[in-house]
Amino acid sequence: MALLGFALGVCQAAEPVKVLIAYSSETGNTEKMARAAAEGVRQVEGEAVLRRVTEVTKQDLEQADAIMLGSPVHMGDVAAEMRAALVAWSGGDFGFWRSRALQNKVGAVFATGGAPSNGKEFTMMSMALALLQYGMVLVTPYGGLGASATTGIPEAEKGVDERELTEARELGKRAAFIAGRMKNGP
Amino acid sequence: MALLGFALGVCQAAEPVKVLIAYSSETGNTEKMARAAAEGVRQVEGEAVLRRVTEVTKQDLEQADAIMLGSPVHMGDVAAEMRAALVAWSGGDFGFWRSRALQNKVGAVFATGGAPSNGKEFTMMSMALALLQYGMVLVTPYGGLGASATTGIPEAEKGVDERELTEARELGKRAAFIAGRMKNGP
Amino acid sequence: MALLGFALGVCQAAEPVKVLIAYSSETGNTEKMARAAAEGVRQVEGEAVLRRVTEVTKQDLEQADAIMLGSPVHMGDVAAEMRAALVAWSGGDFGFWRSRALQNKVGAVFATGGAPSNGKEFTMMSMALALLQYGMVLVTPYGGLGASATTGIPEAEKGVDERELTEARELGKRAAFIAGRMKNGP
Amino acid sequence: MALLGFALGVCQAAEPVKVLIAYSSETGNTEKMARAAAEGVRQVEGEAVLRRVTEVTKQDLEQADAIMLGSPVHMGDVAAEMRAALVAWSGGDFGFWRSRALQNKVGAVFATGGAPSNGKEFTMMSMALALLQYGMVLVTPYGGLGASATTGIPEAEKGVDERELTEARELGKRAAFIAGRMKNGP
Numbered sequence: 143m144a145l146l147g148f149a150l151g152v153c154q155a156a157e158p159v160k161v162l163i164a165y166s167s168e169t170g171n172t173e174k175m176a177r178a179a180a181e182g183v184r185q186v187e188g189e190a191v192l193r194r195v196t197e198v199t200k201q202d203l204e205q206a207d208a209i210m211l212g213s214p215v216h217m218g219d220v221a222a223e224m225r226a227a228l229v230a231w232s233g234g235d236f237g238f239w240r241s242r243a244l245q246n247k248v249g250a251v252f253a254t255g256g257a258p259s260n261g262k263e264f265t266m267m268s269m270a271l272a273l274l275q276y277g278m279v280l281v282t283p284y285g286g287l288g289a290s291a292t293t294g295i296p297e298a299e300k301g302v303d304e305r306e307l308t309e310a311r312e313l314g315k316r317a318a319f320i321a322g323r324m325k326n327g328p
Numbered sequence: 329m330a331l332l333g334f335a336l337g338v339c340q341a342a343e344p345v346k347v348l349i350a351y352s353s354e355t356g357n358t359e360k361m362a363r364a365a366a367e368g369v370r371q372v373e374g375e376a377v378l379r380r381v382t383e384v385t386k387q388d389l390e391q392a393d394a395i396m397l398g399s400p401v402h403m404g405d406v407a408a409e410m411r412a413a414l415v416a417w418s419g420g421d422f423g424f425w426r427s428r429a430l431q432n433k434v435g436a437v438f439a440t441g442g443a444p445s446n447g448k449e450f451t452m453m454s455m456a457l458a459l460l461q462y463g464m465v466l467v468t469p470y471g472g473l474g475a476s477a478t479t480g481i482p483e484a485e486k487g488v489d490e491r492e493l494t495e496a497r498e499l500g501k502r503a504a505f506i507a508g509r510m511k512n513g514p
Numbered sequence: 515m516a517l518l519g520f521a522l523g524v525c526q527a528a529e530p531v532k533v534l535i536a537y538s539s540e541t542g543n544t545e546k547m548a549r550a551a552a553e554g555v556r557q558v559e560g561e562a563v564l565r566r567v568t569e570v571t572k573q574d575l576e577q578a579d580a581i582m583l584g585s586p587v588h589m590g591d592v593a594a595e596m597r598a599a600l601v602a603w604s605g606g607d608f609g610f611w612r613s614r615a616l617q618n619k620v621g622a623v624f625a626t627g628g629a630p631s632n633g634k635e636f637t638m639m640s641m642a643l644a645l646l647q648y649g650m651v652l653v654t655p656y657g658g659l660g661a662s663a664t665t666g667i668p669e670a671e672k673g674v675d676e677r678e679l680t681e682a683r684e685l686g687k688r689a690a691f692i693a694g695r696m697k698n699g700p
Numbered sequence: 701m702a703l704l705g706f707a708l709g710v711c712q713a714a715e716p717v718k719v720l721i722a723y724s725s726e727t728g729n730t731e732k733m734a735r736a737a738a739e740g741v742r743q744v745e746g747e748a749v750l751r752r753v754t755e756v757t758k759q760d761l762e763q764a765d766a767i768m769l770g771s772p773v774h775m776g777d778v779a780a781e782m783r784a785a786l787v788a789w790s791g792g793d794f795g796f797w798r799s800r801a802l803q804n805k806v807g808a809v810f811a812t813g814g815a816p817s818n819g820k821e822f823t824m825m826s827m828a829l830a831l832l833q834y835g836m837v838l839v840t841p842y843g844g845l846g847a848s849a850t851t852g853i854p855e856a857e858k859g860v861d862e863r864e865l866t867e868a869r870e871l872g873k874r875a876a877f878i879a880g881r882m883k884n885g886p
Binding site: 614617618620639643646647649651652653654656657658659692695696697698699700 | 800803804806825829832833835837838839840842843844845878881882883884885886
């Protein structure tokens, strides 16, 4: 029976998944989306680690089962510090290009931008492409490429609204769910 | 011990994964890549189903654990019949937008084009975006968005070469591997 | 003085520019954007020709100084009939790939979609890439890739609003302005 | 007759166009493409100014009739220093977002990358989108989004070949030609 318990344990005990949420934020909008994503992760018993992308450590990345990236739109595309981080992780102390240590982790993305259609998709795509380069599998909200918030239209100071935070939460749940399935089976 | 055997069986018996490879091809180049992808799937004990995208049935899509899509580049982007199929699957007899029946399946893409940088990436992205809209998770070759072949440069009749077929095979293996992990656990 | 008049005439008489606006529309939203674009063209003394993309003739394309394309988002990307038309124009009776008859014309794009960030950018990019393949020069609204309308958010039946129609009008003006400058000088 | 001479002068004297070529380069491949683009500009009597993107001044940008940007592919997308420059030009001492001083200039892009289809298109698109955000008109080589070189395939040390340099030269010519037409008429 001990053996049986062990066998069942091996196949059923769902290890909790760890989700790193790395973001760039100037006005606080993208940070709000990041916090909502973290709530979503926790709602499905996942462990969420929030980090500014400039402060992400090698260990943060290695320990994560899923990596979520968030960026504001700057001149139609991703924030330069996010782009710089995604390149930096490939070499130097991180060395993830050669080690392939990020392969098979789960990736997901989110973005905020002032106007409805002036760069949020391209910003999300830019981050998604880098995650895919590292061999990660990409997970999205149903019907989209990532969670997003339109912060300046119709009113200049709209910010992030509840519907958008819900989308970020759902994406957090979904990243944790798929990472769990990759880690522990269905 | 019977109980133990049952328990181990539940958790270990890897059900074979089914990979649908749906492609558009005029000159035969994309079809060659599709056949190589199928070889890759079979190399890891997966079941590969090859279909012209215009002949894909609702059942083909429902039964697949992974869906791979391949298209030539036409005027810088995806073939119109591939685009039309991806839209058609959302409604009508397929009805996959509302049923969400494709959600959590694994997706992967490949493309062929005459010139090195004139649309293969955008063609792959177009197909990938549609798969992600349906809630699928996207899998790529290491370091890229999909498998691809440059068929007209440097010589006009270069066609698909062995390196490119190898990439398609690897992508087939990888789609089957990730689909297996989603289906049967690690 | 007759000679002088002739000389001035040669350099100053601005020939009116002709702008073809070819669109795909099911619910009427993209057609509304197309009509607004046509208004913009006429506001700067341009001649606007409105056509469903399936009804565009070879002559429509040849006579245009600028070509504006509009499409709804279908499953995250451009409408299949728009994609099919852009490919069809390259060969057959049109033959624009070899003739290069569209080269140096001005291009611009617009899109409508239900959700803020689920495909309008990619839809605009897909059309823009095809126009660029034909050697056209691409013109956009300030701060974006094209004019766009978010038709289903926040209310399901939001449709196209005045701000969005204004953007389409401005894009029409701008396409006509740049086409005029290419045709008649500054 | 003096008046006539003046009139003819006003309409015919083609002012030379100035093309700024701003690039990022680590291994020298993108710099080679930049030099080829400059040759193309000079072949049509244009004035070419070559600058590392980190050294571009406000005056360089203001004085240019056309701006060409070149970047290597880093982890599937544009170099971080190019992205950072494109954002920096919008505010601070440059202030081009509010001044709109880049509007109506001509833009063109080029990229180099090791593999055929792993980011050159996305890198070119990223730069092109930023130029379009600033209100510039985008010019491309016939059949593509920009000039590009595949530097590592089939041989690891392939570098930039003559066909690719020719494409960069042609793009330089074309940017100067369209900028001339915008400046001096057809």
